[in-house]
Amino acid sequence: FGGGFGAGAVQGGDVAVAVEISLAEAATGKSVEVDYESVERCERCHGNRAEPGTPIEQCPRCGGSGQLQSMARTAFGQMVRTQACDTCGGTGDRIEKSCTECAGRGVRAQRKTLSVDIPAGIADEQRIRVTGRGHAGERGGPEGDLYVLVRVAEDARFxxxxxxxxxxxxxxxxxxxxxxxxxxxxxxxxxxxxxxxxxxxxxxxxxxxxxxxxxxxxxxxxxxxxxxxxxxxxxxxxxxxxxxxxxxxxxxxxxxxxxxxxxxxxxxxxxx
CATH class of the missing domain: 2.60.260.20 (Urease metallochaperone UreE, N-terminal domain)
Incomplete structure (x- = not known):
């Protein structure tokens, strides 16, 4: 089946922000601009951490899996221990030259502004989930989500x-x-x-x-x-x-x- 993510892919973290609206705005609904900071995939290297045009090789130590396994004998028998590869850091590849934009991290922090529609009738402390607007995933993983906490200010009349x-x-x-x-x-x-x-x-x-x-x-x-x-x-x-x-x-x-x-x-x- 297509559309999956590669081995070792990790979904990006979620981001939470809060906005405050009046009771009258909660009654009619409102579009609000939310400003937040998230980790985005580097546009120069597209997240692969390498300077464009330079080679990316498979890690010779872990064979591209990003993990190393070791066998240990215990009182309960043999146990297999898995840990991140100490050569590639768990990425499964080895780059010749790091991206000059993100210094080989594949991601960078960026401030973003997003328009979010608050539905009419929303209650105080309810959250709105915006899929795929959180932090960028690692090793080709999907983005996290943005959660907007809506606070409805008290109205002295009601x-x-x-x-x-x-x-x-x-x-x-x-x-x-x-x-x-x-x-x-x-x-x-x-x-x-x-x-x-x-x-x-x-x-x-x-x-x-x-x-x-x-x-x-x-x-x-x-x-x-x-x-x-x-x-x-x-x-x-x-x-x-x-x-x-x-x-x-x-x-x-x-x-x-x-x-x-x-x-x-x-x-x-x-x-x-």
């Missing part, structure tokens, strides 16, 4: 929960009691949501299909907006008198729905 996004909107207590319309930030821009009269602390408004896309299927998750009813801490005398007057008007009917809700239901609503 918390990511899988493909869902979670945010919190503050609603003053009177507005929660009377009902109001509020503008909340989403990945697609600010959006108005309706806060119904009598909204309780911890209630959740779900914006369907406005979360992060699934990195494989592309379908977007949801955006859950948690309503944080803000109770005022400092009141003027006028405000206190108004609240006391309002409190005096409350009846069982005003509080019936909140009291009928069980303790565990309240806890689940606060944590979901």
């Amino acid at each position: 918390i990511r929960d899988g493909n869902d996004l979670v945010s919190v909107v503050d609603v003053p207590a009177p507005a929660a009691a009377l009902g109001t319309t509020l503008s909340v930030p989403t990945l697609d821009g600010d959006q108005d949501i309706e806060v119904a009269a009598g909204t309780q602390p911890g209630e959740v408004k779900v914006l369907r299909g406005q979360g992060m896309p699934d990195v494989r299927r592309g379908r977007r998750g949801d955006h859950r907006v948690i309503v944080n009813v803000v109770i005022p801490r400092k009141l003027s005398r006028l405000q206190r008198d108004a609240l006391e007057a309002f409190q005096a008007t409350l009846t069982e009917e005003n509080l019936a729905e909140a009291r009928e809700e069980g303790l565990f239901a309240k806890v689940r609503r606060a944590l979901r």
Whole structure:
């Protein structure tokens, strides 16, 4: 079968780099330029270590195998020990004149810049594998791979929960009691949501299909907006008198729905 690698071929090592993108960029996908250093096959000698036009001979000591074997007697019987040839260093050949570009190493360090496509929906700490972009192989071996570690920076507006996004909107207590319309930030821009009269602390408004896309299927998750009813801490005398007057008007009917809700239901609503 063709397409194989020669005897003694060693695959090149992998290279790892890290990039950071914003949550918004993770939602849409992004092409980033990564800069890294890798060991590349010498372009002058094409990795054979010899100056072009000079002969390359088979190593007379190992016969081109690059290895030497020796027999040793032990208490457990005869054992064969294999080691790299001390004449050719394990290459299996002998060069007359070393390449002037790489000093006979066959490889040289080189800085590279590569454009890498980050798919929409990628999560923090996920890696992207770019095949064949790592270090050059030895003795005709294949190149290693490039691994790009993607870090998604935190966004002060959202918390990511899988493909869902979670945010919190503050609603003053009177507005929660009377009902109001509020503008909340989403990945697609600010959006108005309706806060119904009598909204309780911890209630959740779900914006369907406005979360992060699934990195494989592309379908977007949801955006859950948690309503944080803000109770005022400092009141003027006028405000206190108004609240006391309002409190005096409350009846069982005003509080019936909140009291009928069980303790565990309240806890689940606060944590979901």
